[in-house]
Amino acid sequence: MAIPHGKLPGWADYGLLPLINVIVAFSVSGLVVLLAGESPVRAASLLVEGAFGSGQNIAYTLYYATSFIFTGLAVAVAFHGGLFNIGGEGQAYVGGLGVALVCLWLDTLVPWWITFPVAILGAALAGAAWAFIPAILQAKRGSHVVITTIMFNFIAASLMVYLLVGPLKPAGQMAPQTRTFFEGGQLPKLNWMLEAFGFTIRSSPLNISFLLALVCAFLVWILIWRTRLGYEIRTQGHSPKAARYAGIGEARIVVITMLISGALAGMMALNPVMGDTNRLQLDFVTGAGFVGIAVALMGRSHPAGIVPAAILFGMLYQGGAEIAFMMPNISRDMIVIIQGLVILFAGALEHMFRPWLAAAFASVSPRSVGLGRTGREGA
Amino acid sequence: MVQAAIELVGINKSFGAVHANKDIDLKIEKGTIHGIIGENGAGKSTLMSILYGFYQADSGEIRVDGRPTTINSPDDAIKQGIGMVHQHFMLVQNFSVIENVILGAEGEALLKSSLAKARSELRRLEREYGLEVSADAIIEELPVGLQQRVEILKALYRGAEILILDEPTGVLTPAEADHLFRILAQLKEQGKTVVLITHKLREIMAITDNVSVMRQGQMVATRKTGETTVEELAELMVGRRVLLRVDKGEARPGEVRLSVRNLTVVDSRGVTVVNDVSFDVRGGEIVGIAGVAGNGQSQLLETISGIRQAKSGQVLLNGEPIDVTGNADPGELRDRGLAHVPEDRHYVGLVLPFEEYENSMLGYHDRDFYLRGPFLDIEAIRADARDKIEKYDIRPPNERLKTANFSGGNQQKIVLAREMEKDPNVLVVGQPTRGVDVGAIEFIHRRLIDMRDQGKAVLLVSVELDEIRALSDRILVMFDGRVVGERDSDADEGELGLLMAGVESREAAE
Numbered sequence: 001m002a003i004p005h006g007k008l009p010g011w012a013d014y015g016l017l018p019l020i021n022v023i024v025a026f027s028v029s030g031l032v033v034l035l036a037g038e039s040p041v042r043a044a045s046l047l048v049e050g051a052f053g054s055g056q057n058i059a060y061t062l063y064y065a066t067s068f069i070f071t072g073l074a075v076a077v078a079f080h081g082g083l084f085n086i087g088g089e090g091q092a093y094v095g096g097l098g099v100a101l102v103c104l105w106l107d108t109l110v111p112w113w114i115t116f117p118v119a120i121l122g123a124a125l126a127g128a129a130w131a132f133i134p135a136i137l138q139a140k141r142g143s144h145v146v147i148t149t150i151m152f153n154f155i156a157a158s159l160m161v162y163l164l165v166g167p168l169k170p171a172g173q174m175a176p177q178t179r180t181f182f183e184g185g186q187l188p189k190l191n192w193m194l195e196a197f198g199f200t201i202r203s204s205p206l207n208i209s210f211l212l213a214l215v216c217a218f219l220v221w222i223l224i225w226r227t228r229l230g231y232e233i234r235t236q237g238h239s240p241k242a243a244r245y246a247g248i249g250e251a252r253i254v255v256i257t258m259l260i261s262g263a264l265a266g267m268m269a270l271n272p273v274m275g276d277t278n279r280l281q282l283d284f285v286t287g288a289g290f291v292g293i294a295v296a297l298m299g300r301s302h303p304a305g306i307v308p309a310a311i312l313f314g315m316l317y318q319g320g321a322e323i324a325f326m327m328p329n330i331s332r333d334m335i336v337i338i339q340g341l342v343i344l345f346a347g348a349l350e351h352m353f354r355p356w357l358a359a360a361f362a363s364v365s366p367r368s369v370g371l372g373r374t375g376r377e378g379a
Numbered sequence: 380m381v382q383a384a385i386e387l388v389g390i391n392k393s394f395g396a397v398h399a400n401k402d403i404d405l406k407i408e409k410g411t412i413h414g415i416i417g418e419n420g421a422g423k424s425t426l427m428s429i430l431y432g433f434y435q436a437d438s439g440e441i442r443v444d445g446r447p448t449t450i451n452s453p454d455d456a457i458k459q460g461i462g463m464v465h466q467h468f469m470l471v472q473n474f475s476v477i478e479n480v481i482l483g484a485e486g487e488a489l490l491k492s493s494l495a496k497a498r499s500e501l502r503r504l505e506r507e508y509g510l511e512v513s514a515d516a517i518i519e520e521l522p523v524g525l526q527q528r529v530e531i532l533k534a535l536y537r538g539a540e541i542l543i544l545d546e547p548t549g550v551l552t553p554a555e556a557d558h559l560f561r562i563l564a565q566l567k568e569q570g571k572t573v574v575l576i577t578h579k580l581r582e583i584m585a586i587t588d589n590v591s592v593m594r595q596g597q598m599v600a601t602r603k604t605g606e607t608t609v610e611e612l613a614e615l616m617v618g619r620r621v622l623l624r625v626d627k628g629e630a631r632p633g634e635v636r637l638s639v640r641n642l643t644v645v646d647s648r649g650v651t652v653v654n655d656v657s658f659d660v661r662g663g664e665i666v667g668i669a670g671v672a673g674n675g676q677s678q679l680l681e682t683i684s685g686i687r688q689a690k691s692g693q694v695l696l697n698g699e700p701i702d703v704t705g706n707a708d709p710g711e712l713r714d715r716g717l718a719h720v721p722e723d724r725h726y727v728g729l730v731l732p733f734e735e736y737e738n739s740m741l742g743y744h745d746r747d748f749y750l751r752g753p754f755l756d757i758e759a760i761r762a763d764a765r766d767k768i769e770k771y772d773i774r775p776p777n778e779r780l781k782t783a784n785f786s787g788g789n790q791q792k793i794v795l796a797r798e799m800e801k802d803p804n805v806l807v808v809g810q811p812t813r814g815v816d817v818g819a820i821e822f823i824h825r826r827l828i829d830m831r832d833q834g835k836a837v838l839l840v841s842v843e844l845d846e847i848r849a850l851s852d853r854i855l856v857m858f859d860g861r862v863v864g865e866r867d868s869d870a871d872e873g874e875l876g877l878l879m880a881g882v883e884s885r886e887a888a889e
Binding site for chain 1: 684685686708709710711712713719721723726727728729730731732733737741742744745750753754755757
């Protein structure tokens with residue numbers, strides 16, 4: 001990714017800066033709420049209440065966060081390789097197909113804990129397969145992945161519509177969805193985890209794939225910073241010329257990076273399909289692939305940043321629904337505006353406060369800023 | 380007492396913990412050429428950036444023509460009559476000369492009248508200073524020497540009385556540099572003041588009236604050029620005695636290690652950049668390739684090291700062919716003993732956002748030594764990096780520091796350490812001391828000679844003719860993609876200069 005403008009200590013770079021961005025985003029959102037004739041303070045408390053007010057609400061927040069961790073990691077891995085994978089949405093969608101096929105096949109034969117690893121494999125393979133063609137086109141033909149992955153989102157949507165109104169739909173059923181998986185295709189819930197903290201849960205979609213997401217976050221960290229492959233991906237991402245010089249095959253790295261990215265996006269499908277609805281439905285991804293981009297940007301492409309960023313977005317999803325429900329003047333669309341503002345400030349305007357913050361640091365505690373001159377030389 | 384065009388009093392500037400300028404006092408006399416020298420990171424560029432309004436000083440005063448002024452932006456500087464010619468030109472490549480000249484001073488919405496005014500003004504400047512450039516030529520079609528002239532014209536067009544030039548000769552041929560000096564002399568004659576920032580001591584001696592030396596953010600001395608010597612200036616710059624000449628013994632060439640036969644390279648635009656080049660490099664000798672930048676040396680290096688594909692020809696490494704016309708793999712060539720110090724350390728030789736230790740294995744990262752299965756052996760890598768830091772005196776000695784935070788000389792040492800320490804038998808080196816300070820140059824030259832004395836074959840490409848002459852046992856001159864001549868290391872500089880300009884023999888020139 002782009003070379004940072006100034007130098008900041010790690011905690012400010014990964015913690016303080018995103019926090020400032022979020023605070024600004026919420027302040028602007030407050031104005032939007034005010035314009036709609038509601039109290040921003042009450043909206044904020046509803047948001048927090050809705051996201052964390054009860055065990056039930058926390059479970060929903062974490063359920064959404066699970067999906068965003070997967071898609072956020074997918075985008076981050078691609079970022080490290082200098083690739084912008086916008087196709088998380090389509091890869092997750094097709095990943096759902098992988099999950100569903102495995103569950104439909106195994107759910108009557110074996111218990112869930114045997115189906116689960118196979119379903120993980122199915123989700124990862126399907127997601128990776130969907131990223132493979134854009135990857136090959138980029139590696140061999142130079143067709144930009146940004147364009148091809150967007151197009152593949154549409155192809156995925158059409159393909160799934162075809163499958164769900166046709167081959168995958170049980171005969172005699174009206175809804176475009178597969179049959180419901182039996183117990184062998186259902187992931188256990190994580191209610192016990194929250195109950196251990198003293199919360200009471202009636203029913204929640206939070207399931208064991210949340211733990212899988214955390215494991216994946218750790219594995220991505222290992223991959224990127226502790227393996228030869230990760231080193232090669234980062235070299236390619238920072239400087240393709242240096243990669244060429246070092247004998248790192250560009251085509252190979254592009255393809256492998258996109259496969260890993262697609263696999264992670266595909267695994268997102270485990271959460272809603274096998275963990276919650278227990279069947280494959282139309283449009284189950286509901287934008288998680290795109291939210292992954294914001295999560296990766298906000299989490300600075302580091303797993304330790306992606307997990308909290310995903311939880312923040314989970315909070316917006318869950319708490320936002322609460323606001324829309326409780327405040328008549330705030331429609332569901334306004335929640336999308338608020339989410340959009342967070343994406344804008346955390347993602348697109350990520351560097352807006354950086355020079356200012358760097359200057360503040362330089363004057364307050366010069367040593368924390370480190371050596372070197374600022375990047376304005378020759379400007 | 381001559382009046383001062385610029386006077387700096389007690390200038391201080393810090394970036395975080397780095398005190399880039401400490402209590403700088405400087406007086407530049409009107410109508411003189413004033414040189415400022417110092418190692419990289421000595422604070423020259425910072426000082427000039429303050430003068431030109433890119434940075435503001437933390438404290439201190441700037442006086443122009445005796446009046447205290449504040450310069451908050453390049454616009455202010457221009458209003459005060461200060462113009463700057465940057466090391467990297469600030470020209471719009473696909474604009475014509477005249478369009479570039481009026482850029483930022485366009486005047487009104489319609490360009491017609493300002494273009495006409497500019498045209499007559501350019502003619503006047505041309506007459507007065509010998510700055511001939513065709514007003515309608517497109518910048519990207521002009522050689523660098525002329526592009527630089529456009530930069531000077533831009534400054535003069537804006538009414539500059541004081542002209543700052545930052546490392547102006549780095550990209551020029553000796554002949555172009557001479558021409559530039561004649562222009563500067565003419566400017567001086569017309570009463571303009573010139574500030575010349577350079578690290579080339581010879582240029583300082585040749586054209587300046589006064590010279591100021593900076594070291595570690597301080598102004599350590601100002602001398603009348605006529606009353607100082609190259610040796611004294613070098614010592615002032617580095618703070619200790621410096622060997623300006625490299626001591627080296629006789630070469631003892633052994634067997635041929637690298638053999639290039641009829642190599643032809645065509646670039647992506649279809650231009651033949653390397654044209655039927657053949658030569659050998661033996662173990663125990665340094666073969667230098669001289670030439671003005673952009674005559675195919677870069678592409679030659681890239682082809683030999685497997686980064687660029689050749690159209691035809693052959694390269695033999697230790698007698699075995701390299702698949703230069705197919706898919707040569709730089710990684711495989713390393714395994715076969717070919718190490719490569721690339722010309723562009725910022726984007727090719729190093730990954731600047733990486734920590735130092737991560738760069739200390741770039742290209743060798745697939746060696747078992749650095750790995751434990753598919754995992755990086757972080758401890759081994761860091762220990763190895765620390766070894767190299769010690770052996771090559773890389774400063775600061777911190778393998779966890781971001782590579783971008785090292786100075787140019789230390790970055791180059793990181794590359795050299797990596798490429799030399801794996802015991803290659805052929806070393807291909809491009810611009811080993813570009814942007815490297817004097818102290819590090821001495822060290823790097825020493826290491827290259829050591830490599831030669833250990834029996835390695837060294838192929839050296841440099842645009843610094845002095846460097847080529849100091850290090851090489853044989854000199855090949857490249858012009859327009861061809862090798863136009865081979866000379867011994869004691870060849871006459873003028874003759875090499877002519878070869879670099881494409882004149883194949885002295886008789887032909889006359």
